[in-house]
Amino acid sequence: MAGKEQGGGGAGQPPRAPIPAVSTQPPIKKLVRQLDFTSAAFAGNPAMAAAAAAVTRTMQIRTVPVGYPQPHQLRAGVPMGVPQQLQPRGLPVMRPHQVVHVPLPRPAMAVPVPQARPGQAQPVSRPPVAIPLRPESPKPRPRLYDGKDGTPTKKKCCNCRHSKCLKLYCECFASGVYCDGCNCTNCFNNVENEAARREAIDATLERNPDAFRPKIGSSPHANRNNMDVAGDLPLVGKHNKGCHCKKSGCLKKYCECFQANILCSENCKCMDCKNFEGSEERKHLYLGDPKNLVHMHQVTNAAVNGAIGATSLLSPSTSRKRKQIDPLLDHPTKEHVVHKNGQLSQAIYQKNAVAPDGSLPISQSAHHNMMEPFKVTYRPLLADIIQPGDIRELCKLLVTVPREAAKAYADNQSSPIDQALFRSNFTVLDCMIAFNCKRSFSCPF
């Protein structure tokens, strides 16, 4: 009701507290020993330097810290919304290009950020995440599925008529952006109506503290290696609330899961769902329309790059939705399937496994009350980018060039320590390569 929506405390608020100290991103965590491919050891060998640089880039990709969206994903550095634990009644605040440490309940995505108010304690129980605030508008939270071609696009224009663009019906409002150039009527989602907007935000948050959070969160079960059978694509994250589709089969954009290019999960309460791993309908949908494949690739690229949340890249995911229990595995509840801490035993991983039909490895999850145990497979992050042939070429390069370089280096009277370091670097590197070559590559070092 309108009265209820007016209930917030927007007007007359005390001045906002200053934004916490400008942050810098924490140092990138090194997952493996960082190899110094830029060292002088390669200075005289362009080919080697190039190969080393390529490997270094690969390693850097792997070492993007969890919870840090890429800069382009932070176009949605939105000042609207959320961390209720921090700011139950948070309001949008625009500050020019500032970065704020914000405790996030879920370390996955760029989340609209309310600014702290004076007198409100800043909980410290959650790791801070740097989120830039921008001056002009609340920018939308990352939407991975904006463009019809899958390209993450600038925000949509709404066509609201009755909601004043102050309800979640309005995509702009829901995304945390002012309406700008929209086709809406009687719009209150603008600077001129900031007070009303604040109240609406308050009311919305009152109804649902997570209202402005990304709907597609990083699933604790999400698996970066979860590849789509039909589209040969990773399907990361899952809808936090799940969809409730009845007629669309979850294969139309009415379905928020489908729209976000994720599979329905156990969170969903949909009927006649066809948006699950292995679904023939879904497979045909994508295979039949190359544009959809492009869409999925583009969306996926954004997701893998962190828009959905890096954590989704690190843990197994729910990707397959099934409504029957695997008779071979009689787990009565999902708790038996999904570990409480979202982790799965390493034992159930099958590295580089391939589905029986020759398709890419699939991950499985369950649905609703009828769960199927995970049979998660593992795939390297770049498995579909770097092909085995590429690896072999790289291996050749890394075998031959270093030998020559090592010889030249040794001949150049380098110190034993330098030589040892030089060799040790390639031992680690070679192990990585050998792993990616499915152990078909014998380490020459």
Add this chain to the structure above:
DNA sequence: GAGTTTGAAACT
């Protein structure tokens, strides 16, 4: 572009 369908959000 108008009308219909759909499902999320809002409401009771």
Add this chain to the structure above:
DNA sequence: CAGTTTCAAACTC
């Protein structure tokens, strides 16, 4: 929490 209504996007023609 479940059922109903409202709403706007997605879809169809």
